Amino acid sequence: MRERAGEPDDPLFPTSRGRALTRDAVAHRIETHTTTASSRCPTLSAKTVTPHVLRHTTGMNLLHAGVDTSVIALWFGHESTEATQIYLHADMAIKERALARVTPIGVKAGRYRPPDTLLAFLEEL
Secondary structure (H helix, E strand, C coil), X not given: CCCCCCCCCCCCCXXXXXXXXXHHHHHHHHHHHHHHHCCCCHHHHHCCCCHHHHHHHHHHHHHXXXXXXXXXXXXXXXXXXXXXXXXXXXXXXXXXXXXXXXXCXXXXXXXXXXXXXXXXXXXXX
């Protein structure tokens, strides 16, 4: 804001006319920069990068950093923490840490690995 001598009510990322960027304008800028970045990071060209993907990634990173979902909900402007629960459902690492905490003493924590015979049976279905 200081660089542009902006006022507190001015948009943080203004258009050339000083108005707030629209959702489409933000999406277009992300698309443009993703295309540019893919020249140095070719795997980006096979990925979908949208404002929603960036928002979801931010939520997951905050969750991994230990930020409570109620704080993430407030930061995202969700009316309730229920809308933020999707981040918990999507994160296997957090689920594994929770399971590791409740593993009985003397039992090695790990994932269920079905026997090859069960897998063969299921593949035949």
